Amino acid sequence: MKLRVVAALAVVSLVAAGFAGATSAGAAPAAPKAGNATGVSATEVKVEALGYKAFYGDSLIGAQARFKRQNDAGGVNGRKITLTTFNDDNQTPATDTQVARKIVEQDKPFAIVPVMTAAFPAAAYLDQQGVPFVGWGIVPDWCKKNAGFSLTGCTDPAIGRTVSDFVPSVAKVFPDGSAKGKAIAIIGADNDSAKISINNFANQWIVDGAKVVYKAGSIPLPPTVVSDYTPYAQAIMSSNGGKGPDLVEAVSSTSDGIGIAKKLRELNYKGKILEFSLYDPRIASSSKDIYNEITFAAWEQTDSPAVAQMIKDVDAIDSKATKGLALEAGYWSADLFISILKKAGKNLTRESFIAAGNKNFKYNGHNGTTNLSFPANHIDGSSGITIVLGTGTGYTVVSPFTNLPVMSKTKFQKQLAAATKAAKKSGK
Numbered sequence: 001m002k003l004r005v006v007a008a009l010a011v012v013s014l015v016a017a018g019f020a021g022a023t024s025a026g027a028a029p030a031a032p033k034a035g036n037a038t039g040v041s042a043t044e045v046k047v048e049a050l051g052y053k054a055f056y057g058d059s060l061i062g063a064q065a066r067f068k069r070q071n072d073a074g075g076v077n078g079r080k081i082t083l084t085t086f087n088d089d090n091q092t093p094a095t096d097t098q099v100a101r102k103i104v105e106q107d108k109p110f111a112i113v114p115v116m117t118a119a120f121p122a123a124a125y126l127d128q129q130g131v132p133f134v135g136w137g138i139v140p141d142w143c144k145k146n147a148g149f150s151l152t153g154c155t156d157p158a159i160g161r162t163v164s165d166f167v168p169s170v171a172k173v174f175p176d177g178s179a180k181g182k183a184i185a186i187i188g189a190d191n192d193s194a195k196i197s198i199n200n201f202a203n204q205w206i207v208d209g210a211k212v213v214y215k216a217g218s219i220p221l222p223p224t225v226v227s228d229y230t231p232y233a234q235a236i237m238s239s240n241g242g243k244g245p246d247l248v249e250a251v252s253s254t255s256d257g258i259g260i261a262k263k264l265r266e267l268n269y270k271g272k273i274l275e276f277s278l279y280d281p282r283i284a285s286s287s288k289d290i291y292n293e294i295t296f297a298a299w300e301q302t303d304s305p306a307v308a309q310m311i312k313d314v315d316a317i318d319s320k321a322t323k324g325l326a327l328e329a330g331y332w333s334a335d336l337f338i339s340i341l342k343k344a345g346k347n348l349t350r351e352s353f354i355a356a357g358n359k360n361f362k363y364n365g366h367n368g369t370t371n372l373s374f375p376a377n378h379i380d381g382s383s384g385i386t387i388v389l390g391t392g393t394g395y396t397v398v399s400p401f402t403n404l405p406v407m408s409k410t411k412f413q414k415q416l417a418a419a420t421k422a423a424k425k426s427g428k
Contacts, residue, residue: 035349035351036130036349036350036351037110037348037349037350038108038109038110038350039108039109039110039111040079040110040348040349041079042078042079043075043078043079043080044079044080044081044082045075045076045079045080045081045082045110045111045341045348046082046108046109046110047081047082047083047109047110047111047112047113047337048083048084048085048086048087048103048107048109048112048113049063049083049085049086049087049112049113049114049115049116049330050086050087050089050096050099050100050103050112050115050116050117050122050133050135051086051087051088051089051091051114051115051116051117051135052088052089052090052091052116052117052118052119053086053088054090054091055091055116055326056116056117056136056326056329056330057086057326058321058322058324058326058327058330059086059114059116059136059326059327059329059330059333060083060086060114060330061314061317061318061321061327061330062114062314062326062327062328062329062330062331062332062333062334063083063113063114063330063331063333063334064083064317064330064334065310065313065314065316065317065318065331065334066310066313066330066331066332066334066335066338067081067082067083067334067338068313068316068317069313069316070338076338076341076342077342077345077346077348078346079348081334081337081338081341083113083334085107087099087102087103089117089119089122091117091118091119092119093119093121095119096117096119096120096121096122097121097122097125099122100112100122100125100126101122101125104125104126104129104131110132110348110350110353111131111132111133111134111337111350111353112126112131112132112133112134112135113132113133113134113135113333113334113337114134114135114136114329114330114333114334115133115134115135115136115137115148115333116135116136116326116329116330116333117138117139118138118139119139120139120141120142121141123141123142123145123148124141124145126145126147126148127145127146127147127148129147130147130350130351130354131147131350132147132148132149132337132340132350132353132354132357133145133147133148133149134148134149134150134333134334134336134337134340135150135151135329135333136150136151136152136329136333137150137151137152137153137154137155138152138155139155140154140155140156140159142154142155142378143155143156143159143378143379144159144378144379145378146354146358146375146378147350147354148378149336149337149340149357149372149374150377151329151332151333151336151369151370151372152295152370152381152382152383153372153376153377153378153379153380153381153382154377154378154379154380154381155381157196157200157381159379160379160380160381160409161379161380161408161409162380162381162406162407162408162409163204163406163407163408163409163412164381164382164383164404164405164406165204165207165208165404165405165406165407166204166293166383166385166404167179167204167205167207167208167210168208168405169293169385169386169387169399169402169404170247170274170291170293170385170387170399171208172387172398172399173247173272173274173291173387173389173398173399174246174247174272178209179205179208179209179210180208180209180210181209181210181211182210182211182246182247183210183211183213183239183240183243183244183245183246183247184202184205184210184211184212184213184214184245184246184247184249185212185213185214185215185236185239185240185244185245185247185248185249186198186201186202186212186214186215186216186248186249186250186251187214187215187216187217187218187219187232187236187248187249187250187251187252187260188216188217188218188219188250188251188252189217189219189220189221189251189252189253189256190217190218190219190220190221191217191221194217194251194252195217197251198215198216198217198251199215201249201251202215203412203416206416206419206420206423207412207415207416207419209419211423213239213240213245214235214236214239214240214245216235217251218232218235219232219252219256219260226256226259229256229259229260229262229263230263230267232260232263233260233263233264233266233267233269234267236248236264236269237264237267237269244269244271245271246271246272247271247272247273247274248260248264248269248271248272248273248274249274250273250274250275250276251276252275252277253277254277254278254283257275257276257277257278258278258283258286261273261275261290265289272291273289273290273291274290274291274292274293275287275290275291275292275293276292276293276294277292278290278292278390279292279294279298279324279325279388279390279395280322280324280325281322281323281324281394282322282324284390284391284392284393284394284395285392285393286390287390287391287392287395288390288391288392289389289390289392290389290390291387291388291389291390291398292387292388292389292390292395293385293386293387294325294385294386294387294388295325295369295370295383295384295385295386296325296328296329296332296368296369296384296386296401297367297368297369297386297400297401298386298388298395298397298400298401299311299323299328300388300394300395300396300397301386301397301400301401304367304368304400304401305366306365306366306367306368307368310328310331310368311323313331314327314331328368328369332365332368332369335369336363336372339363339364340353340356340357340361340363341353343356343357343361344356344357357374358374358375358378360373361373361374361375365384365403367400367401367403368401369384369401370382370383370384370403370404371384371403380406382403383403383404383406384401384402384403384404385399385401385402385404386399386400386401386402387399
């Protein structure tokens with residue numbers, strides 16, 4: 001089904017914005033054995049992909065496209081990068097660990113690129129084995145893993161020392177471009193992770209001068225199927241003293257997001273709707289008049305050199321490939337891998353790669369993905385977003401890709417306390 005392909009992207013976008021549910025990070029990894037050049041020859045660096053194929057299978061094409069351009073230019077230090085296999089973990093913890101062990105012990109690649117899964121307990125195993133892995137870190141398993149390099153850094157707010165401010169980018173959906181005084185409603189799923197995300201989003205809106213008039217993690221999880229979104233839409237519409245909000249932010253799955261947006265419009269809601277999971281050409285018809293926050297530069301940003309190059313690279317191997325977020329995540333994962341590979345030098349081992357990536361390593365995302373800094377991003381998140389508006393047949397860019405401004409968590413908490421106090425004093 002079309003919706004199944006992109007159903008996880010809401011979670012992905014939230015995590016990339018630095019608001020994933022808090023879980024504890026694994027213990028410090030054991031030191032790997034020195035001089036491990038598994039998967040490396042004088043002419044080749046072999047990698048394999050790992051992830052949930054139903055959601056993220058397109059990432060293989062994205063990574064292959066970026067590797068092809070590098071290989072056509074001579075590879076890295078004379079070595080071509082080969083990637084042919086996407087290992088499906090079915091996004092279940094037990095299978096993820098089992099598949100990772102098979103890759104390491106039987107296939108023996110140099111690294112795993114890209115990793116694309118929301119069930120990744122294998123991160124601890126790979127880190128202990130000293131096997132490099134690079135990908136879209138949409139779960140906190142990536143945190144404090146020296147061998148793992150995520151496009152989003154660490155997404156555990158309980159560990160991170162910084163907070164990213166998404167509001168200035170999102171506020172561009174308003175005619176005056178400002179969040180000050182705007183009424184915001186936030187709705188999401190009835191689980192701990194979504195509720196943490198909702199609360200963190202609300203706090204950021206408050207710090208930036210908006211008023212949160214409604215927030216609820218009330219949408220039931222599968223296997224429950226919501227057949228009528230009227231109660232949720234009515235609750236939102238009755239907020240803000242019965243005037244309704246200026247913007248509804250839906251922290252939900254694709255199907256729930258579509259259902260809520262449709263019902264709000266049926267009830268004559270005239271405000272803005274912001275989603276995280278409806279940016280995909282296969283479901284463009286469901287995104288009409290809905291804004292989406294995405295974690296990479298949009299494919300529509302053809303005036304961006306990074307996007308233009310990415311389109312050219314992808315078209316060189318598959319011009320009919322669906323240009324969605326999964327494909328883009330694979331592309332930028334490959335680009336990050338290449339960047340570390342170049343720094344690691346000619347005498348390549350897993351140890352030299354991991355050391356290079358953790359020695360004051362800076363990655364330039366070229367305004368296509370977020371800039372990164374390791375080892376800092378093993379602890380802190382790193383975020384960049386684009387805001388697009390659905391037209392019914394495609395998307396237009398409202399706010400081009402921007403690396404989000406960050407502040408220390410301590411400073412943010414002080415600003416939140418001050419903003420909350422001021423709001424109470426004014427009676428808002």
